Amino acid sequence: MRLKDKVALITGGARGIGQAIAMTFAREGADIVIADVNLEIAQKTASEIESLGRKALALEMDVTNYDLVEAGINKILDKMGKVDILVNNAGITKDNLLLRMSQADWDAVINVNLKGTFNCIKAVCRPMIKQRSGRIISIASIIGLMGNPGQANYAASKAGIIALTKTVAKELASRNINANAVAPGFIQTEMTAKLSEEIKKKMLEAIPLGKLGTPEDVANVCLFLASQESSYITGQTITIDGGMVMA
Ligand code: NDP
Numbered sequence: 001m002r003l004k005d006k007v008a009l010i011t012g013g014a015r016g017i018g019q020a021i022a023m024t025f026a027r028e029g030a031d032i033v034i035a036d037v038n039l040e041i042a043q044k045t046a047s048e049i050e051s052l053g054r055k056a057l058a059l060e061m062d063v064t065n066y067d068l069v070e071a072g073i074n075k076i077l078d079k080m081g082k083v084d085i086l087v088n089n090a091g092i093t094k095d096n097l098l099l100r101m102s103q104a105d106w107d108a109v110i111n112v113n114l115k116g117t118f119n120c121i122k123a124v125c126r127p128m129i130k131q132r133s134g135r136i137i138s139i140a141s142i143i144g145l146m147g148n149p150g151q152a153n154y155a156a157s158k159a160g161i162i163a164l165t166k167t168v169a170k171e172l173a174s175r176n177i178n179a180n181a182v183a184p185g186f187i188q189t190e191m192t193a194k195l196s197e198e199i200k201k202k203m204l205e206a207i208p209l210g211k212l213g214t215p216e217d218v219a220n221v222c223l224f225l226a227s228q229e230s231s232y233i234t235g236q237t238i239t240i241d242g243g244m245v246m247a
Contacts, residue, residue: 002227004029007080009073011063011120012090014041016189017139020215021087021222026054028223030085033076035061037090055080063090063116066123073123082131085226086124088117088138088161093191095150106153113157114164121168125177134177137225138165139218140237142185142245158183162237169235178234180225185241187213208243 008025012018014036022032026049034049034056036042042058049056057079061072076083092112094105117138128134143151144158161181168179186192186203192212195203204210221240224230239245 001029002223002229003085006030006084006226007033007076007082008085008087008226009033009035009076009083009124010087010089011035011061011116014038014045017184017187017215017218018087018089019045020219021089022049024216024219024223025085025226026052026056029054031055031080033057033059033080035059035063035072037062063119064111066119069119070123073127077127083124083127084133085135085137086120087222088120088136090116091139093151093154095154097150098152101152109153110157113154114160117161117164121164125172128177129172129175132176135226136168136177136179137222138181140181140183142183142239142241145183145239145245165237166235173234178231180233180235181237182218182221182225183237183239183241184218185213185239185244187215187218189215206244207241211242213240213242
């Protein structure tokens with residue numbers, strides 16, 4: 001019960017990696033807020049959390065809209081009393097080679113992944129500053145560290161999250177708020193399930209541990225970053241990639 005009685009807000013927590021983080025945190029005693037654009041699936045995940053004996057709140061929230069995010073945080077404060085942990089997980093891809101990438105696809109990815117992360121941090125930091133404690137965990141990607149053909153928008157958004165994390169860590173350290181990022185590699189989700197056998201084979205050749213990661217692999221590192229055990233760690237990016245990127 002490493003997160004006993006903590007309240008965690010997980011954006012994009014209805015499915016995929018965010019859902020795994022929500023379930024892992026709930027098993028460790030946290031009450032959970034699932035904020036997602038898809039309210040129906042968010043409510044389904046919230047009921048699964050309630051069946052573990054924890055409180056859960058499903059919120060319809062588009063992280064790109066600051067007013068909606070702020071209203072969502074106020075609702076959480078009203079219903080759950082506080083926010084101890086924010087996990088910025090909502091993220092999208094719209095891949096294309098640079099020459100073919102439209103303005104709209106660039107903007108969409110930067111808006112959800114980077115501006116969405118900024119919006120949530122900005123809205124949550126006031127109550128965290130007041131309570132003199134907080135944990136902010138943002139899901140970046142190894143693509144933000146190494147770049148990838150066809151993913152200029154995604155790579156830039158994830159590199160932006162890493163730099164944003166360092167700045168937030170420096171600004172809020174004196175208020176006992178830790179901010180860290182994780183950079184997953186190839187994780188078994190709906191997204192990677194769709195890839196061809198040939199691409200999967202190539203990916204596996206580049207991973208020293210020789211296998212894809214699971215959403216739980218990511219959730220376990222987030223749990224560590226949310227728990228007391230990581231209290232002396234801030235401004236860092238931890239890769240979860242089977243050894244693909246070694247600094
Ligand atoms: P999914 O697409 O499975 O889940 C993302 C969730 O975010 C969905 O529920 C989605 O809703 C929601 N979402 C999308 N846009 C918004 C928005 N504007 N506001 C609120 N919620 C939103 O993705 P994954 O679980 O695979 O990825 C989660 C995070 O991990 C992302 O940030 C991704 O970039 C990162 N990541 C994933 C890797 C992988 O291999 N899968 C590797 C490295 C990083 P809806 O279902 O309606 O679209």
